[in-house]
Amino acid sequence: xxxxxxxxxxxxxxxxxxxxxxxxxxxxxxxxxxxxxxxxxxxxxxxxxxxxxxxxxxxxxxxxxxxxxxxxxxxxxxxxxxxxxxxxxxxxxxxxxxxxxxxxxxxxxxxxxx
Amino acid sequence: xxxxxxxxxxxxxxxxxxxxxxxxxxxxxxxxxxxxxxxxxxxxxxxxxxxxxxxxxxxxxxxxxxxxxxxxxxxxxxxxxxxxxxxxxxxxxxxxxxxxxxxxxxxxxxxxxx
Numbered sequence: 001x002x003x004x005x006x007x008x009x010x011x012x013x014x015x016x017x018x019x020x021x022x023x024x025x026x027x028x029x030x031x032x033x034x035x036x037x038x039x040x041x042x043x044x045x046x047x048x049x050x051x052x053x054x055x056x057x058x059x060x061x062x063x064x065x066x067x068x069x070x071x072x073x074x075x076x077x078x079x080x081x082x083x084x085x086x087x088x089x090x091x092x093x094x095x096x097x098x099x100x101x102x103x104x105x106x107x108x109x110x111x112x113x114x
Numbered sequence: 115x116x117x118x119x120x121x122x123x124x125x126x127x128x129x130x131x132x133x134x135x136x137x138x139x140x141x142x143x144x145x146x147x148x149x150x151x152x153x154x155x156x157x158x159x160x161x162x163x164x165x166x167x168x169x170x171x172x173x174x175x176x177x178x179x180x181x182x183x184x185x186x187x188x189x190x191x192x193x194x195x196x197x198x199x200x201x202x203x204x205x206x207x208x209x210x211x212x213x214x215x216x217x218x219x220x221x222x223x224x225x226x227x228x
Binding site for chain 1: 146148150152155156157158159160163165202204208214215216217218220221
């Protein structure tokens with residue numbers, strides 16, 4: 001069983017479109033994250049949820065809206081896609097909010113905006 | 115603000131030789147430090163962490179890292195590198211006052227040659 005699964009794995013879309021990426025973890029973890037990895041492999045946190053509650057919202061444009069219907073799911077919706085949104089988006093989860101545990105990452109969603 | 119630096123973009127090593135990947139951090143207080151590895155087109159995998167206790171921590175795949183508070187470093191080491199260790203390695207720091215989020219270094223590409 002995949003611990004943290006993201007769908008879709010690849011997403012190619014035109015500028016101005018709206019798209020969603022889904023993430024699910026079956027580890028029973030309380031905390032989930034979205035990270036963005038750019039073309040230079042730099043990783044930057046976008047959002048964090050703990051038990052469905054938004055905890056971290058890093059300076060991300062309002063076009064990005066996360067939603068956590070329950071603690072096992074964290075989805076990312078992106079409105080009015082721009083070329084600069086092209087990146088690999090990683091979902092991750094960790095046991096709790098203490099930070100003492102490692103993260104488990106999904107395999108990533110490669111978003112290409114054309 | 116917390117930060118972590120990986121001074122080498124790439125490390126080349128011959129198979130069987132020792133491997134070292136450098137990481138330095140900049141936080142006040144006591145950091146939680148992590149190493150992750152990323153294989154091509156995959157998500158990050160947790161290797162090891164330092165929270166407290168013994169400065170030398172052992173992790174997956176024969177890797178270890180030494181926490182050095184005076185030098186604010188957390189270098190990753192492996193006594194004998196394998197070709198299969200070729201990947202992208204990320205150091206990360208979590209500092210409590212910043213909330214439970216990991217700040218990642220820029221990554222170091224390791225190439226192990228047969």
